[in-house]
Amino acid sequence: MKTPTIQDVAQHAGVGVGTVSRVLNNHTAVKPATRETVLKAIADLNYTPNPHARRIAGGKSYTISVLLPVLTTEFYARLLNGLENAFQEARYDLAIFPLLDRSRLERYLASHTLAYQADGLVMATYNLTKVFHERRLQTRQPTVLVDAYTDDSDCSYMDNLTGGTLAGAYAATLPGTLYAVWVETELDQLFTTRVFEERRTGFHAALEQAGRRVEAEYTASFDTLAARNTATALLDDVAAKANGFPCTVFASADLLAGALMDEARVRGLTLGQDVRIIGFDDQPWAAARGLTTLHQPVEAMGYEAAQLLLSRLGGYRGPPRASRFEPHLIVRDSS
Template identity: 75%
Template structure:
């Protein structure tokens, strides 16, 4: 049997080929009833668009470039999942560009690399406000920030001040000395980010409102070995029982592991509050701040797709707030 064509879809749905094309491109200028008829015809015929023909006919790449610091953390895996799911539903391919270091960022900023040949651009996490202000970013194509905020671009981001405040308010209800573990906020002085600074700001704000103080604060780079070393030092110096706000689940897990190895009881001798609600957090009994990471990625993708469909207007911001999930560790 021959493969169904776009003309077959148009005949089955009773519309023109141009209408089918607009539906495939997720264009807003299609009535809901018409869109449903086209989608039903596509499903009935099991029609799959030819991506090469689509690119040639449309004069577009149907590719989205995603620039992000690294691709090896759980957070970015989840973020990419949300972005890719939405883009693929709209039949856009995704090209991922991990920056890794300053030289690579400078190369992207200073030349017409492959990343800028896409129809749209997603930039993740690091603070790009200054780069926008300096007009150093090549944003001829629609651009969206995810997990970062700038008034100059569409963005979807997490309210980390709120998350830190919620963690602090809850920590103040628990007995014992208060401690905190923070993530080192710069990688090679490149990926400056307000994420952990904002979490700390909200946490300290809540403590001040409750008249509580931290006994000590500890800083770790974002890897398992460093987190475990920091957890060891904290517990060596801690006054038990205590409550610890670990500003990332990775730090919280290291603290729980170190406590268990010492024969301490998480949730009693050491109460641990994390931040992220990674997929394994429930099985570890970790009290943590849940971040809707996938949803944030989906919303960022939807903002970009709307621009690609012709939306005009000022920059839009979508803010997400973390929610406390209480489990046995606190």
């Protein structure tokens, strides 16, 4: 049985080859009913586009480059899922470029690298547009930021200031001394993200309004061992105080909150009584472990960022757009 072609799809759907091509490229100039007919024909025939033929025909790579800090955290796995779901619907592939350190960023700032041979560019968490401009690097592809806000590019972002405010307002109602753990925000001292700075600002503002303050603050990198070491140091300090327990800890990421929960249990402390813990993310495991946390729709944020970029690839030439997502508090046993 021969492999179906785009001509077969067109004949099966009763449309022209050009219409099928526009559907495959997610072009806006296709009526919804026609799009559904073509998609059904594609499914009926089990048709798979030839990416090489598409590149030759349209001068496109049908690839989107994604620059993101790391690959190993649950947050970025969820973010990539949201991005990939949207781009796969439009038949684009993702090329992932983790930054990790200075040498990688320097390499990505060279315009000849693979990152710029894609049709579009997604920057996650870190806004590199300023660095690009300083290096006079003119990126020809449409660019969108996700998990970050900027005035001069399309972006899909979380309102972390509101999230921090919600965490602070709730923490202020709980008994005992207050503590906070923050994620280090600089990657190799080269560029920064405002995500945790905004969470911290909102948290402190809410505490101040309630007449409360934190006893001490700690920092940890996005690393499981570092998070556990910080949890150990924090609970050691609390235990050394005459009236250390009960206490409440706001951990600005669920990774840190999980390490605190583990360390508290090892010490025989009762979560929700001796130690109350508030996280931020609502990772998939948070509900099962009873973690009070700020839920953020990470996948939806990624999906929306992809839609913004796809609209640019489809011909939108308007001003930059910003899609704002807001976290909400979910109270569980840990507090």
